[in-house]
Structure formats: C-alpha cells, structure tokens
Amino acid sequence: MTEPDQHSERQLQADGVQARVEELLRRMTPAEKAGQVTQYFYFRLPAGAETEPALGMDPDAQPRAVEEALGRGGVGSLLFVTDPAEINRLQRLALAGNRHGIPALFGFDVIHGLRTIFPVPIAMAASWDVETIQQGQAVAAREARAVGIHWAFAPMVDIARDPRWGRIVEGAGEDPFLGAAVAVAQVRGFQGTDYGQEDRIIAGPKHFAGYGAALGGRDYDEVNLSDAELWNTIFPPFKAAVEAGAGNVMTAYMDLNGVPASASRWLFTEVLRQEWGFGGFVVSDANAVRNLVTHGFAADLPDAATRAMTAGVDLEMAIQDPAYAHLPEALQAGTVGQDVLDASVRRILEAKLRLGLFDNPYVDEDRAREVLADPQHREMARVAAERAAVLLRNQGNLLPLDPDALGSVAVIGPLADSRRDTLGPWVFDFDLDETVTVLDGIRRKVGDRVRVESAPGIPVVQRVFASMFDMFGGNRPEDPEGFDADAELRRAVDLAGAADVAVVVVGEWQNMIGEAASRSSLELPGRQLELLQAVVGTGTPTVLVVMNGRPLDLRWAADNVPAILDIWYPGTQGGAAVAKLLFGEVSPSGKLPFSWPRTVGQVPLVYSHTRSHEPQNQGRRYWDEPSTPLFPFGHGLSYGQFEYTNLTLDHSSIQAGETVTVSATVTNVGQRAGDEVAQLYIHQRYGSASRPVRELKGFQRLTLAAGQSQTLRFPLGPDELRYWNAATRDWVIDTTTIDIFVGGDSTAAQTVNFTIGT
Ligand code: BGC
Numbered sequence: 123m124t125e126p127d128q129h130s131e132r133q134l135q136a137d138g139v140q141a142r143v144e145e146l147l148r149r150m151t152p153a154e155k156a157g158q159v160t161q162y163f164y165f166r167l168p169a170g171a172e173t174e175p176a177l178g179m180d181p182d183a184q185p186r187a188v189e190e191a192l193g194r195g196g197v198g199s200l201l202f203v204t205d206p207a208e209i210n211r212l213q214r215l216a217l218a219g220n221r222h223g224i225p226a227l228f229g230f231d232v233i234h235g236l237r238t239i240f241p242v243p244i245a246m247a248a249s250w251d252v253e254t255i256q257q258g259q260a261v262a263a264r265e266a267r268a269v270g271i272h273w274a275f276a277p278m279v280d281i282a283r284d285p286r287w288g289r290i291v292e293g294a295g296e297d298p299f300l301g302a303a304v305a306v307a308q309v310r311g312f313q314g315t316d317y318g319q320e321d322r323i324i325a326g327p328k329h330f331a332g333y334g335a336a337l338g339g340r341d342y343d344e345v346n347l348s349d350a351e352l353w354n355t356i357f358p359p360f361k362a363a364v365e366a367g368a369g370n371v372m373t374a375y376m377d378l379n380g381v382p383a384s385a386s387r388w389l390f391t392e393v394l395r396q397e398w399g400f401g402g403f404v405v406s407d408a409n410a411v412r413n414l415v416t417h418g419f420a421a422d423l424p425d426a427a428t429r430a431m432t433a434g435v436d437l438e439m440a441i442q443d444p445a446y447a448h449l450p451e452a453l454q455a456g457t458v459g460q461d462v463l464d465a466s467v468r469r470i471l472e473a474k475l476r477l478g479l480f481d482n483p484y485v486d487e488d489r490a491r492e493v494l495a496d497p498q499h500r501e502m503a504r505v506a507a508e509r510a511a512v513l514l515r516n517q518g519n520l521l522p523l524d525p526d527a528l529g530s531v532a533v534i535g536p537l538a539d540s541r542r543d544t545l546g547p548w549v550f551d552f553d554l555d556e557t558v559t560v561l562d563g564i565r566r567k568v569g570d571r572v573r574v575e576s577a578p579g580i581p582v583v584q585r586v587f588a589s590m591f592d593m594f595g596g597n598r599p600e601d602p603e604g605f606d607a608d609a610e611l612r613r614a615v616d617l618a619g620a621a622d623v624a625v626v627v628v629g630e631w632q633n634m635i636g637e638a639a640s641r642s643s644l645e646l647p648g649r650q651l652e653l654l655q656a657v658v659g660t661g662t663p664t665v666l667v668v669m670n671g672r673p674l675d676l677r678w679a680a681d682n683v684p685a686i687l688d689i690w691y692p693g694t695q696g697g698a699a700v701a702k703l704l705f706g707e708v709s710p711s712g713k714l715p716f717s718w719p720r721t722v723g724q725v726p727l728v729y730s731h732t733r734s735h736e737p738q739n740q741g742r743r744y745w746d747e748p749s750t751p752l753f754p755f756g757h758g759l760s761y762g763q764f765e766y767t768n769l770t771l772d773h774s775s776i777q778a779g780e781t782v783t784v785s786a787t788v789t790n791v792g793q794r795a796g797d798e799v800a801q802l803y804i805h806q807r808y809g810s811a812s813r814p815v816r817e818l819k820g821f822q823r824l825t826l827a828a829g830q831s832q833t834l835r836f837p838l839g840p841d842e843l844r845y846w847n848a849a850t851r852d853w854v855i856d857t858t859t860i861d862i863f864v865g866g867d868s869t870a871a872q873t874v875n876f877t878i879g880t
Contacts, residue, residue: 139475143468146222152450154195154222155467159431160446161199161229161405161439162188164212184442195220196447198470199227199437201275204236204551206490209270213483225483227474229405232274232312232323233292233548234258236265238499238694239557242546242671243278243304245510245690247294248712248758250799251823252307254506259311261499264321268493270485272477273324275372275405277308279359280329283726285716286339288639291547291671291691293334295715296728296755298355299818302362309366317369318476327363328372329407330389331356336376339725341640344377350811353846361398369402369473373435375410382417384410385426390434403436403469411438411445424448428457436466500556500695507692507699509797513710513759514676514718517684520663522706522761523623530573532621533561534614534657535628536580536650537669546671546691547636550594556694560627560667563697567705575621579614581607583648589633598631611653619660625704626654626683629669632691636671644675644722651678658682667700673718673752680752688712706761711797711823713758713867717751729755729868730814737815756818756867762796762826765789766865766872768833775877778855781839782876786864788834790826799823802836803863803870804843809856811847816868838862843878 134140150158165184191197192215200216203209209228216226234240240258249255259276266274281301282290294304305327312325331352332345347356360371371394373384383389384406394400411430412423420426427445430438431452438446452458474480513521523531537543539561541554558566561576568574581601601607618624628650633639645651655678658664665685668674669692679686687710689700702708719727723744729751734740743749768787776782788800802820806813820836840855847854859877863870 134472139472142475143471146224146471147464147467149222150467152453152463155463156446156449157191157196158198158224158467158470159437159449159463160197160444161201161437162191162197162444163202163408163441164188164200165202187442189215192216192226193219197226199229201229201439203228204230204269204271206269206485206487210484210487213270217483223480224471225474225479227273227470227477227479228271229273229275229326230266230271231276231548231550232262232266232271233276233278234546235262235503235549235693236269236271236551237494237553238265238503239545239549239552240503240693241507241510241696242291242548242691243293244291244295244671244715245692246506247300247304247715248512248690249506249509250300250713250821251509252303254509255304255307256311257502258506259308260314260321261502263312263323265494265499267321267323268485268490271323272479273326273370274312275326275328276312277305277325277327277363278329279305279327279363280334281356281359282334282716283728284335284339285644285672285719285725286640286642286722287334287336288341288635288641288672289334289637290716291635294359296717297715297730297818298358300715300821301359305359305363306366309363309368313367313369318478324369324473324477325363326370326372326405327360327368329374329383330360330371330394331374331383332378333374333376333383339640341638342375346379348848349851350846350848357393364394364398364400371400371402371404373404373406373410375407375413377417382414382419384435385414385419385429385433387433395434403466403473404434405437406430406435406439408439409441411435412440412443424451428452431458431466432462436469503693504695504699507689507696508702508708510690510692510712511699511703511710512688512712512714512757514686514688514753514757515680515684516759520685521665521687521704523665523704525568525572525705528572528622530575530621531564531568532618532624532662533564533574533576534579534618534624534626535653536578536583536648537629537631538576538578538625538627543632543669544691544696545632545693547591547632547639552694558695558697560625560689560697560700563699563701564625564704566698567701575617577610577614577617579611579653580649581605581610583631585634589638591636591638592633607649611649611656614653615656615660618657618662618664621662624657624660624662624664625667626657626664627667627669628654629674630671642722644673644719646674654679654683665704673716675721676752677720706794709761709794709796710758711760711799713756713799714753715755717755718753718757720752721747723747724749727751730817732812733815754868756799756801758799758867760796760798761792761794762790762798762828763792764798764826764866765791766800766870769862769864769872769874771874771876773876775879777879778857779840781837784820784836784838784862784864784874786834786872787831788824788826789831790828793828795825795827797823797825798866800834801865801867801870803868804838805861805863806856807859807861809858810849810854811845813845816863818868
C-alpha cells in the first residue's frame, strides 16, 4: 500500500491554491464568508413523506429556502443530493449566485456504497481485511464522484461497546487497534493518495468524539468518559484517520463530560489541530450548532455560532436557519475574530480548489450512469460479503452443504427474501431490483438440481416508535387483514420438516439498527425465536443465518442449532455471497469485531477489561448467568482448521522505545483451504496503571491451503507498548513484563513473554 501524500503547505503553494484562496478572501464580504461556512441539506422528499416531527421541517419550504440562499451566494456546501442532473442544476445556481465564481461542495452519507451497496461497516470490520475495506470505499468514492459528490461523511470511527446503541452497525466495533486499522483503510479508499485525483472524494471520520458511549446505549444521550478512556480507546481511530490524511472531521451530537462535543475547543483546536496537526476542515453534525441552544448551553443562535466557530468548527451542517448566518453580527460584536472566520473559510476554499471544483464544477451525466452500472463493482461487493461473514458455530461440520447430496432446501424466515433488509441501513441510492437475497442466492446456486421452498414464517414486526429514516422507504407494509400468524408459522415449519436441510434467516430488520435505532433488548424481534425452535424441532438439520448489525441474544441457538452463520447486512450481492459460503465454494473467514454477550444484562462487555482483584471469578460476576461472552472478540470459524505453533521472540528483553518482533507459525491442519485472521494480544503484568488482561496489538489475514503453514511476524514497538496514564496525565512505557498471546481469537492460548527494562 502506498503512503498517502498529505497535501503539504508547500504543495498547496506550488499548486497556487494558497494565493487564490487569499485573493478570494480579500474580496469577500462577511456575509459571503458566512455563506461559505454554511452547509445545507437539500431534501426533495417522496410525496406524502412524513417529516414532522422528526426533522421539524416543511418539505417544500426547505428546498425553496436553500435555492434562495444559493441565489445570494449564501451556501458553501450542500448535502443529500445524489442525482447528477440535480447536482449540476444546483451547482449552476450556486455559480450564478456567487460573484466570485465559488462552486458548492457536495457531501453525502456514502457509508457502505452509493449504488453498489457493500456490507455494512461493522461487517467490513469483521473481515479484518484492510485491502478489501480500502477497495470497497474506493468503489464508493468512484460512484460518488461520478454523480458529483465530493465528500463522504464516513468513516464512522466511533468505538462502540454497548450494542444497544444502534450506530454500532456503522463502526468497527469495540477495539481501538482494529478500529484504527479499519479507519485508515477507509480513508485511503475514499481519498487515494490525494482526494484531488480522479474518482476520489474527501473522507470525513466522525463523530469526534465519544458518541459511541451514550449512556444506556441511548442515541444522543450524554457521554461521560475519563481522559484515559478517551486517549487509549476513543481517540486512536481518529488519530489514525487524521494521520492517513483525512480531509475532514465531523463533530458529535452529545454532551461530552458536560460540554456539548460540538463546542469543545479542547477537541477541535487543542487535540485535533494542535496535537495531531489536522489541516482539513471540521463540519458540525446535522444541526449540531443550532442545537447548542437546545442543549441549554448557548443563549441563542448568535451565541451558538460564536461558540462553535471559536471551538474550531469550520462548517455548519444545517437543515434550515443556520446559526452561522449570524456570524457577521458576531464579527461586528467582536465575539468572533476576523482571523478565526477567515481561517475557516480558507479551509473550505482550499478543499474546493484541491478537488479541482473551480475548473470542473459539473459532472458528466452519461459517464455517471456508466460508472454506477459497472459490473466489477458488484463483483467486489460480493467478495467483501464473503469475507465479512462470520461462522459462529459449525457442530458436526454441517457446513458446507453438499448440493449433490441434497434433494431439497427450505429457506425460512422473514429476512430470507427481503431485498431492502439485505442492503442494511444508511443507504439511499440503491437499486432493489438487482439486490440478491439469500433465497435468490441459494436458488441461483443450486439451479434445478435441488428443490428450494421458502416461507417468511412470521408476521411483520414493526418498531414501537417509528424511525425518521422510514421516510426513505424503509418501513414495511402491515400484514393483510385477516393474516393468520399461527397458520403462517405452521406452513413454514412444515416446509422445513419436509426438506433435507433448513436455512433459517432471522435477525433485525434494517430500520431496527442505525441512527435513532437503539434498543433496550437484544432478543430476536417478534416470533423469530419461536420459529427457529419449531424448525429445529422438526429434526431437519438446520443452519441459522443471522442478519444483524449488533450481537443478538443467541443463547438458545448456540446450544441447539448446529450451524450459525452471521452474514450481517451483506449488501447488493449479499445472497450470492451467502450461497457460496453455505455450499463451500468459499470458506467463511470473518472474525467478530466485538465480544458477543449472552444477554443484554451484560452490556457493556469488552474483552480488554482489567484484571480486578478477583480474576478467577471473572466469569461469575452475576449469580444468574455467566459473565463471559457467548462468542469472544475475534472469534470466527472456517472450513479450514488452524493451529498455532513456534511462538518466539527476537529479544527476551528490550529498553523502552525499542521494538521486539514476535514470530508464530500458523498451519491449516484441516481438509479444506481457507483464510485465517491471526491475532496478537498483549498483557502488561504490572506498572504505573493496571492494564487490560488482553489488548489487540497486531493481526494478519492469510490464505492457507490444506496442510500449508506460514510463519508470521508482528513488530511490537513504542506505539503498541505505550499507553496514556491517568496518574501522570501523559503517555508512558512502563518497566514491566509483557505477556503475548497469538491465536485465532481473543482467548488465544499460545503465550510467551518479554521484559521492558529501564
Ligand atoms: C448523523 C451523521 C450524518 C448526518 C448527515 C446525522 O444525523 O449523525 O452521521 O452524517 O446526519 O446525514
């Protein structure tokens, strides 16, 4: 992988960008500058869409107000438009309304694909495959740029340790080391070595910082995190994304330790810019500047604008009535300095110039159509879905299925043939017709050789409280009048009973996960468990296929269903990938990016907890249920079988600041080829703080044929051995002994140790 070229100041000078920016700044009025630091949603909602009270806006007034603002040069950026013709039209309005010829920057939530939908981000993280992740976001960037989108509000790099929080699906899970690697891969995928190049867009890691730690997993609720947690757990993926050259960072909605994150000068100026040298622009989350008033923090909109801008928030994302429209008043009152506003405008103009927007503001609509239809993109999405799926259990090697030995398959469950759910949340520009469900995939795979029957088995399940995302077509129609739920269940169970094998596809519907989709329970919604139990009760060998973005309560299944395959929301080609996995054309190879709890009462549950004073009772912290995970962090089976041997070190002792190299041999002792993700964990025995029992500090994905071995090397240097210490309020490398564990999950047994001397 090539190192991204951070667009240095020298480079900007060489490109003449800085001179042009300064020239523009000299000519702009305060109102024009305020316009450049304002980003508007532009919504054309489907007829009849309910926007009240979720967004509090009038669907007609909103686009009208934005077009008026465009006409007077009052818009720096727009979001939520994906149609290239519409983008060109709005760009024409922007240029006609701006006497300096400054084009608008278009952003969008390109989270896991634009037209070609890849598996959801938590799934991509479960692949532990940085190349595939990078390629996936490169495809997303290519499609986005082709339609005129210049910037993705992604990756979401928030560490999530509480699966009640719906947005766990958008991130890389619980671990900062994995999270950082996934963040870097995504930034490189979106931006390449320079986002000014063809087919590239700006990456915007979000939400800085702490959003994933919402109290009780309740979206938007306050977050209280110690400095040690922030530096050791929450910040590493952000820092890694910044070091990879991310051009943008987004703020977070919630209060962090009592102060709205979106007005934290500490976060945006001291940590992000001063400590990490971030040179891009910061955008607020949607309405987060106005919301400083809602939080009971800012007195009014001018105060909100002042506080956000002086904290370091360059661009306000607003639905309507932006607070930054009050910046000219703030300048006049002296609450915001001219230099502060100019610095923000400068960053926005620099981004536009680097993107080449002044020279090339429009897109070619024919080319956009071609790029969106590229079959290679679908192929890559399918491979990603194959690599992301996690085989949780495979008792008696029920999987892979042999199509030649099967006469019939029953594909049961409400998610077996749901196109929209196969895609997952946070997609808007998808093509349902081309989406391959699990049922479609199995049918295509076995052709006429095997009889395939299917039934959903249960009635439609709805959220108790509707989602604001339902207005984008996510909600399901109610069952028809007179629907007989018991008869439907019986029909599905009879089909399963008569088949040679049953594949039961259950989980959460896509609008039950994501933003504003937190949950108080982890149970399978509706009568899905009952359906699964009845199918297994027929005695037909059953494969459970789980469609999810968070761990669900699978206690019964883990004891009673022989094979469990977690496919997440696998995207456009999801069903094709699942069929290949089920029938053994490819081996499952994903690994869990979080600890899978048994029950919601255990959360938050992480593998990297400290030892405590009774480590021997770690699994018995509750008297009613083991406190260990159902499946550990890093777990995932394969059709191959991997053994770890020869764990060795090149040094038994090092000085702080030096590096030790760990070697281990992995052998596929199974009968079939497969990929394995080898993982390295450390534990510091003693020092100036108690450190976690295990911390991931290295991983490598490798392909091994049956019988093949490979020796891996993992360097452990200052970056892996240091940590932020609450006592000294600084980074330390202690004098200590470090235990190392290498294996296929976070319970790896192979161990060796070394000392760090003074
Ligand atoms: C979310 C952001 C997203 C933005 C724009 C907000 O509600 O928190 O992650 O990028 O909307 O859609």
